Amino acid sequence: MLIKNASILFGKELDFIANTDIKIQDDKFQQIKSNIRPSRNEDTIDCEGLLIIPGFVNCHTHIGDSIAKDITLNRSVDQKIHPVSGAKAVILKNTDKKYLATFMKNSCYSMLNKGITTFVDFREGGIEGVSLLQQVVSELPLRSIILGRLEFYQNSTEIKKNISLPSDKINELTQLLMKCDGIGISGANENSSSVLNYYSQISKIRAIHSSETTQSMAVSKKNTGISETQRALILKPDFLVHMTHATPNDIHAATKITRGIVICPRANAALAEGIPDIELMQKTGCIIGIGTDNVMINSPDMFREMDYLWKVTMGIHKKRIDPREILKMATVNGGKILKKDIGVIENGKLADCIFIDKHALDLEPMHNPYASIVHRASESTIRAVMIGGKIVIGKI
Numbered sequence: 165m166l167i168k169n170a171s172i173l174f175g176k177e178l179d180f181i182a183n184t185d186i187k188i189q190d191d192k193f194q195q196i197k198s199n200i201r202p203s204r205n206e207d208t209i210d211c212e213g214l215l216i217i218p219g220f221v222n223c224h225t226h227i228g229d230s231i232a233k234d235i236t237l238n239r240s241v242d243q244k245i246h247p248v249s250g251a252k253a254v255i256l257k258n259t260d261k262k263y264l265a266t267f268m269k270n271s272c273y274s275m276l277n278k279g280i281t282t283f284v285d286f287r288e289g290g291i292e293g294v295s296l297l298q299q300v301v302s303e304l305p306l307r308s309i310i311l312g313r314l315e316f317y318q319n320s321t322e323i324k325k326n327i328s329l330p331s332d333k334i335n336e337l338t339q340l341l342m343k344c345d346g347i348g349i350s351g352a353n354e355n356s357s358s359v360l361n362y363y364s365q366i367s368k369i370r371a372i373h374s375s376e377t378t379q380s381m382a383v384s385k386k387n388t389g390i391s392e393t394q395r396a397l398i399l400k401p402d403f404l405v406h407m408t409h410a411t412p413n414d415i416h417a418a419t420k421i422t423r424g425i426v427i428c429p430r431a432n433a434a435l436a437e438g439i440p441d442i443e444l445m446q447k448t449g450c451i452i453g454i455g456t457d458n459v460m461i462n463s464p465d466m467f468r469e470m471d472y473l474w475k476v477t478m479g480i481h482k483k484r485i486d487p488r489e490i491l492k493m494a495t496v497n498g499g500k501i502l503k504k505d506i507g508v509i510e511n512g513k514l515a516d517c518i519f520i521d522k523h524a525l526d527l528e529p530m531h532n533p534y535a536s537i538v539h540r541a542s543e544s545t546i547r548a549v550m551i552g553g554k555i556v557i558g559k560i
């Protein structure tokens with residue numbers, strides 16, 4: 165396929181090119197330059213008026229709780245989402261899997277319509293939970309990275325005694341990992357150092373929630389004497405999620421040891437937990453990705469996430485983050501954190517992208533494409549979404 169006369173945000177720096185052609189072969193961007201001649205019988209599409217940006221990489225979701233939208237709205241974080249005692253855990257356990265799957269699928273369609281081409285789900289429910297999500301995504305073009313977990317949570321006494329992972333759980337873990345892309349741990353507070361250390365030897369993706377709430381920070385200090393992030397780093401995680409209350413030392417250590425931090429600003433705000441220190445993360449050279457977290461708490465919409473992040477950081481700190489950097493967090497950085505050929509329009513990368521209508525009512529005249537995408541674009545300004553070289557939503 166040959167795309168002619170498109171504006172694009174090219175490469176890892178999302179450089180704006182006003183007019184160029186893109187050749188797509190198989191599932192990849194093969195060539196990007198102006199005046200490419202079509203080969204014989206090649207589909208040629210004139211994309212005048214469209215801006216092509218990389219597909220969004222939603223680096224942190226729990227779509228399993230899509231059935232529980234806005235329940236327990238005024239309860240504490242633990243009452244909502246504690247992995248053992250929270251309302252979410254009870255609902256996931258007691259609801260017919262068929263109903264869970266229906267609403268998980270709806271969230272996948274919602275993400276596709278909003279230009280999310282890859283999502284990383286922290287799937288609860290052990291092997292069964294992973295299988296259910298796999299079944300849902302198998303019928304959809306959306307790319308999924310499924311990080312499973314054992315339904316194995318230790319209490320403070322077991323953590324203090326540093327109890328190891330029991331042998332039946334070791335076997336279960338081996339089977340779980342054969343079915344998914346890695347492990348997404350609920351947090352260091354439910355795992356002894358010995359268990360975290362065992363998980364650190366997993367050769368697939370390792371990720372963990374960390375320093376999400378003031379309460380989880382306090383629990384870690386009380387039970388172990390050290391910070392939650394310091395303990396989370398025992399996992400040697402590829403990335404950490406949240407870091408809302410991380411100390412400067414935690415952020416420095418995370419930047420050194422991990423590939424990046426995934427922030428979930430709207431979910432943190434919805435739980436009245438504040439906003440992570442993005443400025444310090446940027447100063448330390450940390451790669452920042454964005455996730456929309458639980459569907460129960462927040463909508464899986466990266467446009468809203470970027471808009472909110474931009475405004476709330478300006479509102480609180482009276483400082484601007486470059487909107488280009490925010491757009492990178494939603495695209496390029498996700499590819500870097502996950503070490504996948506996604507999130508960037510470049511030769512050889514997977515052809516996942518969004519075709520934005522530059523003449524949309526909300527966008528024209530587009531004086532700054534980065535600001536336009538970050539705080540004006542929405543599902544309604546998308547003309548089409550492409551995954552792996554195929555148009556999966558809309559038409560060009």
Ligand SMILES: [Zn+2]
Nearest residue numbers: 286373457458
């Ligand atoms: Zn989460």
